[in-house]
Amino acid sequence: MRTVIPDAAAMHEFGRTVAGLLRAGDLIVLTGPLGAGKTTFTRGLGEGLQVRGSVTSPTFVLARTHPSTVGGPPLVHVDAYRLGSALELDDLDIDFARSIVVVEWGRGMLDGIADSWLDIEIERPVGASQAAASVTADPTEVLDATEVFDLDEPRTVTVTPHGPRWADSGEFSE
Template identity: 75%
Template sequence: MRRTIADPETMHAFGQELSGLLRAGDLMVLTGPLGAGKTTFTRGLGEGLRVRGAVTSPTFVLARTHPSTVGGPALVHVDAYRLSSAMELDDLDIDFARSIVVVEWGRGLLEGITESWLDVEIERPLGASQADPGAEVDDAVALDLPEPRTVTVTGHGPRWRAGLGLAAAAVPAVPDEPGSA
């Protein structure tokens, strides 16, 4: 599934929508450059799952567990940027079987962790600071610009073999380019 997400609010809403598909044992891998919206997406997941605590980037702690406030599975939010192998991810002692786990920067670290996962790739445009080489725009400001992002969600393994079952227009989005799937 591929969508163009118009702004941070829509990215958050998309995370909320996907939360309805998830259950204990599910794993999502988020890939995208800095400022793409990985944490905004995860914040939406957390809200949809009704977990406790503010969902923020776990960059310095590597992983944060957010227990459910309604008896559902916990959300474990991992930042794997500084990890170099599946073994290091496994060393975090995450309860994959009873949690919903979201791993930012986790592509290539799943070998042996699980047989099914969702790959969520967020593509971010160059932004105002890079689109005009002569423009002097602070990088932090450029990361916050509400530029459309392209999000591609791909299911891997037996859990997702039948697809995601999401309606293409369930979340307001800017139209995809002609010919995109």
């Protein structure tokens, strides 16, 4: 399935919608450049799953677990950017079977981890990085990457289901 998400609010809502399709044991791999909307999508997912805590990028902690407030599975949000292999991902000791796991930057790291997953690729406009560079005139000012790169522009989202969990679901067909 390939679709255009018009803005950040719609990306958040897309995450809420996908949350309604998930169950314990589901895995989502998010791919896209900085500021594509990976964390915005995951915030919506967390809201849809009704988890506790603010969903923020786990860049420095690698993985953050958000327990359900309604008795559902927890959401585990992983940033695999600094991980080198599936073995390092496995070393995080995530309970994949009883959680819904979102792995940012995880493409190519699923060998032996899961037999089914959703691959969600988010593409932002090519000119966004140049526009983001002009957001601040002070080059010494430190901004959160989402402040700089999450310009409210359309994103192209491609969802590719993998494995038996998604084989006959029909949820993400064109």
